[in-house]
Amino acid sequence: MKREQEFMDVLYARLEELREQAEGELRAALTPSGEGPGGTYQARLERDVLVAERSGLLAAFNSGERGLCFGRLVFQDGRDHHIGRIGMRRDDPDRTPLVIDWRAELARPFYLATGHTPMGLRRRRHITSEGRTVTALHDEILDLTDRERTGHEGTDADAVLLSSLGAARTGRMHDIVQTIQAEQDRIIRAPHQGVMVVEGGPGTGKTVVALHRAAYLLYAQRELLARRAVLIVGPNPAFLGYIGEVLPSLGETGVLMATPGELFPGVRATGTDTPEAAEVKGRTEMAGALAACVRDRQTLPEPATVVATEDGDLLLDADLVALARQEARETRLPHNLARPTFAFRVIDELTAQLADRIGADPYGGPNLLGADDIAQLGVSVAAAPEVRAAIDALWPQLTPERLVADFLADPVHLSEADAAAIRREGGPWTPADVPLLDEAAELLGEDDSAARAREEAERQQRVEYAQGVLDLSYGSRTQEFEDRDDEDSEVLGAHDLIDAERLADRSEEADHRSAAERAAADRTWAFGHIIVDEAQELSPMAWRLLMRRSPTRSMTLVGDPAQTAEPGGTGSWERILAPYVGDRWEHIRLGVNYRTPSQIMDVAAGVLRAVDPAFRPPRSIRTTENRPWVHTVDGGIGAGSATGTTTGTDGAGSVTGAGAGVGTGPGTGTGTGTGTEAARDTAAALAAGVAETVAREAALLGDAAGEGRLAVITPRERVAALAATLPEASAGPRPDLTRPVVVLDPRQAKGLEFDTVIVAEPAEFGVSDLYVALTRATQRLGIVHAAPLPTGLGPGLTSWTDPGTGDGSGSGSGARNGHGAGVGSGAGG
Numbered sequence: 001m002k003r004e005q006e007f008m009d010v011l012y013a014r015l016e017e018l019r020e021q022a023e024g025e026l027r028a029a030l031t032p033s034g035e036g037p038g039g040t041y042q043a044r045l046e047r048d049v050l051v052a053e054r055s056g057l058l059a060a061f062n063s064g065e066r067g068l069c070f071g072r073l074v075f076q077d078g079r080d081h082h083i084g085r086i087g088m089r090r091d092d093p094d095r096t097p098l099v100i101d102w103r104a105e106l107a108r109p110f111y112l113a114t115g116h117t118p119m120g121l122r123r124r125r126h127i128t129s130e131g132r133t134v135t136a137l138h139d140e141i142l143d144l145t146d147r148e149r150t151g152h153e154g155t156d157a158d159a160v161l162l163s164s165l166g167a168a169r170t171g172r173m174h175d176i177v178q179t180i181q182a183e184q185d186r187i188i189r190a191p192h193q194g195v196m197v198v199e200g201g202p203g204t205g206k207t208v209v210a211l212h213r214a215a216y217l218l219y220a221q222r223e224l225l226a227r228r229a230v231l232i233v234g235p236n237p238a239f240l241g242y243i244g245e246v247l248p249s250l251g252e253t254g255v256l257m258a259t260p261g262e263l264f265p266g267v268r269a270t271g272t273d274t275p276e277a278a279e280v281k282g283r284t285e286m287a288g289a290l291a292a293c294v295r296d297r298q299t300l301p302e303p304a305t306v307v308a309t310e311d312g313d314l315l316l317d318a319d320l321v322a323l324a325r326q327e328a329r330e331t332r333l334p335h336n337l338a339r340p341t342f343a344f345r346v347i348d349e350l351t352a353q354l355a356d357r358i359g360a361d362p363y364g365g366p367n368l369l370g371a372d373d374i375a376q377l378g379v380s381v382a383a384a385p386e387v388r389a390a391i392d393a394l395w396p397q398l399t400p401e402r403l404v405a406d407f408l409a410d411p412v413h414l415s416e417a418d419a420a421a422i423r424r425e426g427g428p429w430t431p432a433d434v435p436l437l438d439e440a441a442e443l444l445g446e447d448d449s450a451a452r453a454r455e456e457a458e459r460q461q462r463v464e465y466a467q468g469v470l471d472l473s474y475g476s477r478t479q480e481f482e483d484r485d486d487e488d489s490e491v492l493g494a495h496d497l498i499d500a501e502r503l504a505d506r507s508e509e510a511d512h513r514s515a516a517e518r519a520a521a522d523r524t525w526a527f528g529h530i531i532v533d534e535a536q537e538l539s540p541m542a543w544r545l546l547m548r549r550s551p552t553r554s555m556t557l558v559g560d561p562a563q564t565a566e567p568g569g570t571g572s573w574e575r576i577l578a579p580y581v582g583d584r585w586e587h588i589r590l591g592v593n594y595r596t597p598s599q600i601m602d603v604a605a606g607v608l609r610a611v612d613p614a615f616r617p618p619r620s621i622r623t624t625e626n627r628p629w630v631h632t633v634d635g636g637i638g639a640g641s642a643t644g645t646t647t648g649t650d651g652a653g654s655v656t657g658a659g660a661g662v663g664t665g666p667g668t669g670t671g672t673g674t675g676t677e678a679a680r681d682t683a684a685a686l687a688a689g690v691a692e693t694v695a696r697e698a699a700l701l702g703d704a705a706g707e708g709r710l711a712v713i714t715p716r717e718r719v720a721a722l723a724a725t726l727p728e729a730s731a732g733p734r735p736d737l738t739r740p741v742v743v744l745d746p747r748q749a750k751g752l753e754f755d756t757v758i759v760a761e762p763a764e765f766g767v768s769d770l771y772v773a774l775t776r777a778t779q780r781l782g783i784v785h786a787a788p789l790p791t792g793l794g795p796g797l798t799s800w801t802d803p804g805t806g807d808g809s810g811s812g813s814g815a816r817n818g819h820g821a822g823v824g825s826g827a828g829g
């Protein structure tokens with residue numbers, strides 16, 4: 001231990017040195033300088049790579065307090081290497097490796113070697129530390145002939161993994177470099193360049209594996225990805241916050257994280273759609289409908305338009321415009337880019353009409369105008385406001401926002417029912433509008449004329465600024481030079497070397513944004529790699545958008561079709577991918593649940609088994625002492641409470657259990673009240689029940705360091721009311737997951753995990769939402785309900801009053817009545 005501590009001290013000292021060096025280099029790379037990497041492509045690339053590496057090193061340093069070095073490999077041939085979160089070399093002439101990056105090939109045996117296939121290893125050491133202090137060593141002997149013992153050999157090779165899985169949660173996902181499992185390592189380092197689908201049930205490590213794959217790719221393809229960046233798409237901002245520290249802690253910063261609704265630069269999708277509207281907007285048919293809308297805007301006059309110019313009336317008839325339209329369409333360019341072709345043809349025709357009239361020979365001879373006269377005429381026709389107005393009416397310049405807003409206000413080319421579902425006049429953009437906007441932008445073509453005009457104006461400003469700089473430089477020539485009035489001096493100033501234009505262009509090259517920042521502002525950015533989490537939720541239209549951002553189809557898709565909640569979610573990988581990559585994609589399944597203890601997983605699986613008896617959940621690696629519990633509150637609609645030994649069935653599904661629980665709840669409950677009054681009673685009872693259970697569970701949480709997190713997961717409509725009774729809780733569109741208690745709806749809870757989860761009123765969840773909610777807990781699960789439990793939920797639950805020891809299981813039951821006049825009956829112990 002002492003020697004490892006000494007090594008750790010050396011490592012941190014070296015890290016400090018490197019940090020200072022990296023800070024200096026980063027500052028230099030980011031400081032505009034006449035001598036800096038000029039405008040060449042190669043120079044910019046080198047700068048991007050340098051900035052990515054140095055920022056990464058700094059990011060890693062800042063999180064380096066967590067296990068900078070976590071492993072050691074002693075090979076049979078005498079080689080001995082430490083493995084760490086980032087690689088570092090000594091400051092000697094040979095730059096000897098001090099610690100090997102976990103992603104290096106040399107580090108692989110750390111994850112893959114077994115007694116059966118030792119990969120040349122004698123022993124493997126896990127080093128656990130807190131801050132900079134080594135706290136534990138754990139050695140595995142892989143060469144069975146090796147008799148030497150260190151005193152740190154343990155019997156249980158999974159001890160380090162299990163201790164990490166059992167640790168209190170902090171509201172932020174951590175990296176798992178110390179405990180990557182062999183099946184995960186194969187995915188992380190897969191050489192596959194195209195689309196890889198990682199599928200697995202809840203808690204199987206899909207997200208964390210995908211993030212480590214990103215870190216691996218950023219390491220293995222450093223140059224490409226520093227330039228093209230990696231995009232990570234997650235379901236909501238809270239989720240992105242939750243996973244946001246993993247890559248920086250691994251020294252990787254060249255990543256853009258976004259929800260699907262954030263992928264159209266300049267648009268903030270703050271609105272929400274009904275599930276029906278989101279589903280309709282997500283269908284592939286929308287692409288056809290929008291394309292048809294664009295064609296609708298390429299109109300014909302009926303039967304003719306009179307263009308009144310200074311030189312008299314000109315006539316645009318339908319045949320003539322149809323020809324111009326045909327020509328423009330045949331360019332196959334997007335609408336805005338084909339517009340000049342249309343406009344030229346129309347202007348040509350009008351010019352010909354005018355020339356015929358003006359140059360007509362009164363004696364019947366050939367037209368009196370020469371080619372130059374006609375060209376001149378063409379210029380004045382093109383400039384005539386009436387002509388421009390006519391062209392605008394027949395083939396208008398369109399923006400994606402205008403096109404989609406008009407389409408939503410009057411959804412044509414759709415069935416009446418679909419149109420009714422999405423019809424909307426004004427209002428904020430929604431996430432489901434974003435793929436429509438992107439589609440529209442593709443159909444219309446980038447109308448970058450405004451952007452180019454802006455750029456030119458900015459460039460002019462830069463030129464003026466540069467001229468000012470040069471003037472200053474000239475004006476600040478030393479007195480000595482001025483005295484000598486020596487314009488031919490060999491000592492040159494900036495004003496001698498460069499003119500304002502070139503100086504301005506050079507400062508333009510010094511775009512200090514990282515590739516990820518530039519990508520965020522550019523709709524047409526082609527990412528080096530894209531990771532999509534909860535991929536099963538994305539609609540076909542969202543896939544069209546993402547595939548445009550990934551022309552190389554280098555993607556990792558992560559998901560679980562059983563957790564599909566969005567009605568528009570594509571669900572099947574074949575359906576998602578066939579249009580883009582055919583069957584050329586790799587499908588990998590993960591089968592071990594690292595998050596949810598088996599007792600909790602059994603309860604959750606019951607819910608899915610009720611609809612699909614063949615359903616098989618992932619195998620939980622952990623068990624727990626804590627039995628999932630249920631607390632039935634009496635809220636005026638059929639509610640009962642049951643505890644203790646229970647066998648039987650109720651109207652909502654089977655409730656079975658055996659054992660000797662200590663029952664305290666009333667055996668029966670009687671519904672009273674009607675309508676809203678009863679609903680109010682239910683809400684109040686539920687809130688009281690949740691507050692009571694949260695108080696107890698929060699007290700059981702975590703440790704002195706303030707770790708350990710609790711989530712109440714309840715249908716969206718109930719979130720605000722429940723949060724109001726829990727003053728310490730965070731809730732809302734962007735809940736703070738680092739707070740000890742949060743209240744979330746099931747969609748917000750997707751992908752997250754907490755030590756303790758309380759699911760409130762499960763009868764109001766959809767099946768897959770309920771499955772997601774029930775599988776978020778790493779330690780304890782509780783259910784609070786007034787309405788009868790949904791089918792499949794019940795077995796495996798014990799009374800909330802005796803969760804630790806009661807073996808009995810049971811639940812309230814009773815007919816649920818929309819008017820609150822149900823009669824509850826509990827099967828009591």
Ligand SMILES: Nc1ncnc2c1ncn2[C@@H]1O[C@H](COP(=O)(O)OP(=O)(O)OP(=O)(O)O)[C@@H](O)[C@H]1O
Binds near residue numbers: 200203208209
């Ligand atoms: N090898 C490992 N070592 C330590 N922890 C691990 C390992 N693999 C997975 N975990 C942990 O298991 C938990 C679940 O992982 P993750 O969130 O990636 O699962 P998931 O498959 O994405 O789940 P879901 O579909 O439910 O969102 C996380 O806390 C993760 O850190």
